[in-house]
Amino acid sequence: METTAEIMVVEDDATVLAVVSDYLRGRGYQVTEHDDGTAARRALRTARPDVLVLDRMLPGVSGDELCREVRRTAPQTSIIMLTALGAVEDRIDGLEHGADDYIAKPFALRELRLRIDALLRRSRGKHVSPGPFTLGPFRVQPAHRRIWLRDNEMTLTNREYELFLFLLQNPDRLLTRDDILREVWGWSFGETSTVTVHVRRLREKIEPEPRFPRYLLTEWGQGYRFTVEGVA
Structure with a gap:
């Protein structure tokens, strides 16, 4: 990556939050982390991460509500929703709130990184763009x-x-x-x-x-x- 991407991880499971954040930092990302929706909402008033990795089931403010708010205030931030709900209807529901992508728990850390990289490549226009x-x-x-x-x-x-x-x-x-x-x-x-x-x-x-x-x-x-x- 030409510039270091900023990733915000919001996850209430302390182990998952620590493992994901440490893994992403080890791959060169700048990572901020929050363990509840209220703290994340407060941070997002000024922060504009490139990618928001967001658990659906959060204390305080739900992941769905945060997703809807970010879509209104920061449409260029890409959102990957983490969900423990495996049914197709539940994943669709997360996408309906404005997520760009979703990963069902449990997930491989490498898969998360590949999904993040794919979103960054496209949002930063690293493919050849046509003219107007x-x-x-x-x-x-x-x-x-x-x-x-x-x-x-x-x-x-x-x-x-x-x-x-x-x-x-x-x-x-x-x-x-x-x-x-x-x-x-x-x-x-x-x-x-x-x-x-x-x-x-x-x-x-x-x-x-x-x-x-x-x-x-x-x-x-x-x-x-x-x-x-x-x-x-």
Whole structure:
């Protein structure tokens, strides 16, 4: 990494907190740690970590509530949710609150580091960015990671930006959920409901009526198709 990434770990299990924090420091990250949601909320009033590693089940302020607050106040901070709840519905619920990624406990420390690195690579634009372009009502400046809908700049999380840029670069093409997981998340396999949740969140920002999308269309049983022609 060109610059040292700042990671905030919020976890109420003292052993997990110490092991994760020490491991990440040993890999060169700057790490701050908190063992309850209230302390983390206080710190996040001024701190802007690159990645927030956040347990869902916290005393004081819950991880879900913190996630929602960070999404409103610091959309460029990437969030990885730690959850002891293994059901798909529980993981989807965490993503619905605005998490970019999730890891179910117990997890391997190396997996956490790889997930963090993947988020940092994309948020820092270490891949080759295309030049500015316009597609329908959307204007894009990839070098600055900014997208406008007509005259209004959109507020997107890092993951939402990567997803939307990928869609904008592939108009009118059928994209399966596996295609999107591979190209946007960098996963060769994974839970495709992750894509479903992020598509739903993106629709809320780009569609006049998210329940009846005009641009980001579902091809039932296949995937999604993005079109700037719109659907009547």
